[in-house]
Amino acid sequence: MNPIDLPPLHRAAVLVLLGALALGGAAGCSPAAESAPRTAQAPDSSPTRTPTATSASTATDVGWVQLMTPMNQQAVKLLTLAAERAAEPRVRDFAVRLRTGQEAELVRLRSLLTRMGLPATDVHAGHDMPGMVTVRDLEAARAAEGSAFDRLVLTQIRDHLRQSAQVSRSEITSGGRADARELAAALVTARETSLAELERLPGAVRALG
Numbered sequence: 001m002n003p004i005d006l007p008p009l010h011r012a013a014v015l016v017l018l019g020a021l022a023l024g025g026a027a028g029c030s031p032a033a034e035s036a037p038r039t040a041q042a043p044d045s046s047p048t049r050t051p052t053a054t055s056a057s058t059a060t061d062v063g064w065v066q067l068m069t070p071m072n073q074q075a076v077k078l079l080t081l082a083a084e085r086a087a088e089p090r091v092r093d094f095a096v097r098l099r100t101g102q103e104a105e106l107v108r109l110r111s112l113l114t115r116m117g118l119p120a121t122d123v124h125a126g127h128d129m130p131g132m133v134t135v136r137d138l139e140a141a142r143a144a145e146g147s148a149f150d151r152l153v154l155t156q157i158r159d160h161l162r163q164s165a166q167v168s169r170s171e172i173t174s175g176g177r178a179d180a181r182e183l184a185a186a187l188v189t190a191r192e193t194s195l196a197e198l199e200r201l202p203g204a205v206r207a208l209g
Contacts, residue, residue: 057116058176065180067129067167068187069109070122072102074133075160078141082153087146088202091153098157098194105190108183115179131163150203158198158208165191 079102082095113120128134137156144152164187171184198204 056177057180058174060171060174061116061177061180062118064167064171064175064184065109065112065116066118066123068164069106069113070124071132071160071164071167072106072109073122074138075157076102076106077138078133078153078156081138081141082149082157085145086150086153088150090201091150091203094197094201095153095157101190101194105183105187112180112183116177131160131167133160147203151206154198154201154204154208158195161191161195161198165195 076099079095079099083092083099086092086095110120124132128136133156137152141149141152141156168184168187168191172181172188175181175184199208
């Protein structure tokens with residue numbers, strides 16, 4: 001059976017497995033509120049489907065794109081706050097540039113979802129995962145001010161960049177689609193560059209230890 005044609009519960013298990021493998025055996029996904037949406041429908045499995053669409057995708061491809069898309073979406077929300085409220089101008093500038101890059105990645109990730117025949121539904125909604133900016137994280141950021149806000153942002157974005165790079169390396173190694181592996185490689189390069197810059201920002205040593 002094609003991994004994309006798996007029932008929702010089985011597909012969710014594939015995503016958890018991808019996260020666990022990519023994050024060194026850590027739990028990939030735990031419910032923070034409610035379980036992931038189960039409204040996605042399996043794509044048409046008729047023989048007329050083109051071989052370059054969903055039939056060319058592996059479970060790793062599916063898990064990666066369905067994880068990276070909400071990870072970027074949530075990071076953009078935190079970066080938007082940082083661009084407006086960071087106390088340190090260099091942190092604000094970094095947040096603006098990184099947000100622009102992550103929004104451009106989202107365009108490519110959503111295009112990949114479409115080419116793979118996958119719905120835009122966030123299968124990780126309500127889940128607390130390493131590297132995912134959660135609703136609780138955003139609430140904490142809105143309540144913080146000054147240097148405390150900057151430290152929170154630096155810590156959360158550092159974790160996001162590290163974990164999403166790790167998951168993307170798993171896609172490069174194990175993914176079946178050339179376009180997905182190519183995008184994953186671009187994401188890893190971007191994250192390595194951003195991490196190096198983040199660690200040079202004022203307050204980074206204190207915030208990140």
